[in-house]
Amino acid sequence: MTERIREFLRNRREDGPCLVVDREVIQDNYIKFARSLPDTRVFYAVKANPAPEVLSLLAELGSCFDTASVVEIELALAAGATPDRISFGNTIKKERDILRALELGVRLFAVDCEVEVEKIERAGLAASVPLADIQVFCRILCDGAGAEWPLSRKFGCVPEMAIDVLEHAHRLGLRAYGISFHVGSQQRNTGSWDGALASASQVFKACAERGIALSMVNLGGGFPAKYLKSIPAVEAYGNAIFEALSKHFGNHIPETIIEPGRGMVGNAGIIESEVVLISRKSADEDDIRWVYLDIGKFGGLAETMDEAIRYPIHTKHDSDRKIPCILAGPTCDSADVLYEKEPYFLPVSLEIGDKVLIEGTGAYTTTYSAVAFNGFPPLKSYVI
Amino acid sequence: MTERIREFLRNRREDGPCLVVDREVIQDNYIKFARSLPDTRVFYAVKANPAPEVLSLLAELGSCFDTASVVEIELALAAGATPDRISFGNTIKKERDILRALELGVRLFAVDCEVEVEKIERAGLAASVPLADIQVFCRILCDGAGAEWPLSRKFGCVPEMAIDVLEHAHRLGLRAYGISFHVGSQQRNTGSWDGALASASQVFKACAERGIALSMVNLGGGFPAKYLKSIPAVEAYGNAIFEALSKHFGNHIPETIIEPGRGMVGNAGIIESEVVLISRKSADEDDIRWVYLDIGKFGGLAETMDEAIRYPIHTKHDSDRKIPCILAGPTCDSADVLYEKEPYFLPVSLEIGDKVLIEGTGAYTTTYSAVAFNGFPPLKSYVI
CATH class of the missing domain: 2.40.37.10 (Lyase, Ornithine Decarboxylase; Chain A, domain 1)
Known part of the structure; x- marks a missing residue:
């Protein structure tokens, strides 16, 4: 509870429940993420809170945006984000929505199976976008242990399949860009990224053996908000993730992305x-x-x-x-x-x-x- | 699937999912309820589908309306229902919403505890409505066995407490009107009303002993829609309910109300x-x-x-x-x-x-x- 929210509520006269969000807290959170993971690009998960004022604040601060639909892409653009700062992170997309995203300038897409890759190829051809400009990352399954809002198997595929999916993208002429995973929402165990990064590094190696150079790991979200139980500081997540990256990737640490939603605005x-x-x-x-x-x-x-x-x-x-x-x-x-x-x-x-x-x-x-x-x-x- | 819906969908050009509702099916359902329970007033549960066209059709057919909020009361009025055909059936109401309902002419209210009765008394005084004109019915708990969408203990009180709640209403000058219960949504067992009616008749007797003449039993909803499993016909519900009423109330069958929602529009x-x-x-x-x-x-x-x-x-x-x-x-x-x-x-x-x-x-x-x-x-x- 901030003094600004307290003051706002004191003066509110309208009836009914309401949410009040303090921009200053979000700004602090963004700075913490940026400092704790200095070599990582922050893609705010728009679905967590797509209020225009939240998006424009984050756009000003330099954040990128993880979006789930064309409407969310349009919201991010309206907030001032350029298309190169937007990821279409939903693995479940209509082909006409991919086409629309390409037309809006988006070039970064999540997939978890070959048919989704083929949709992107067809949409790219229809939009006359050079296929090599379209970056595709494949989501792998992750067990989500330790998360308070654990994920089902809805998104992602097993790592072995991800290799084939990325090779398929590569053969079609798209850019096989990397791997993503999600350790489970409201993840209070900072060690959870370790296992997923071990799998990611295996996919990197297997792809390299097939002549495909992956370059990015999307570390997903999962960063918690403080509810009743205490949570580790963002710095602890940054340290644990950096250690796990070093352990599994050695001197070849890839580009990284995080997608905080709850951790940014909760x-x-x-x-x-x-x-x-x-x-x-x-x-x-x-x-x-x-x-x-x-x-x-x-x-x-x-x-x-x-x-x-x-x-x-x-x-x-x-x-x-x-x-x-x-x-x-x-x-x-x-x-x-x-x-x-x-x-x-x-x-x-x-x-x-x-x-x-x-x-x-x-x-x-x-x-x-x-x-x-x-x-x-x-x-x-x-x-x- | 009706031919009218098939025809509509054939001609639809818009993108995205949609619901198509056939008014003729609702009309058939209404007539079945009215015929199968000829001495019972039908209060359509607006929350099931508050589309204006659905409400105006039912208003024309003579239906009454069970509402959960002031907005739903306003929708029912806008559809052509007079206030005497509207029940404020939510047991959880802000006092200012009760006042607004009274101002709109509504006189029938659900309660399940004494403090809710007191809200109605105060709102009645504030609205300058004669308290004796305000009808209050008390919801009792029901086990909901056999329902596919069973109810929690959220609404209602034990029958012994209902007697006190109704006596409290009576002493405050309100009209202690009757009892309601809900046997659980998507209730496929036509016998489910029997146990609840046994409890209701006990409350009637106990109130009579205290000099309070209850006159109404609200039989609630629970009437199923056809999904994958087969369901009994509305007639079977009508027969089972009439038998249970006769068994527990003998020659003194009270006024009755039903509140179909799913069974009317599902x-x-x-x-x-x-x-x-x-x-x-x-x-x-x-x-x-x-x-x-x-x-x-x-x-x-x-x-x-x-x-x-x-x-x-x-x-x-x-x-x-x-x-x-x-x-x-x-x-x-x-x-x-x-x-x-x-x-x-x-x-x-x-x-x-x-x-x-x-x-x-x-x-x-x-x-x-x-x-x-x-x-x-x-x-x-x-x-x-």
């Missing part, structure tokens, strides 16, 4: 919400207390799914005794419960109408919110 | 989507196939959460051999996987670019879709 945002109801399910005073907020799983807190992300929550009663509560959202959907399996401790003096501050909500909140579920509007957002 | 809608990518995670041909669509969990198919709802999916290759596939959405979110634990059988001949028709998607799709996750726009919808 701690910059606070959601202000309101207690709508406090009740019990029976007259028994020992029965657990239910606390209902005016924001829930469909209003922006989707990452509470399976109770994965536990946000720090503050109220004006923080110094009072706390009791276990089930925390739920305002909709008529019974799945709209935030914390139940592991109840959340909230002040016994909490009352209906009290404001509740949900910290660490700068990432993956506004854009997850439903367009109008139960008639509730999407989460309002202010970047200050 | 089978009226089809989502047309497109295959964006088909791939494997390794070069092994026996490795499971991944099929990625241009719609996923954040684009409208939120009810695939935990693989709860399994939609029927059709393609032009339906007569071909089918193989197990993992079905996923287009976003860079690893949680955006529709069916994986239990893979979905799709034609071996399915190709990138093929259209895919997802049936039974008229309910709980458009409004669940994220406002802009990964830059993807919310689900487009057409009511024909």
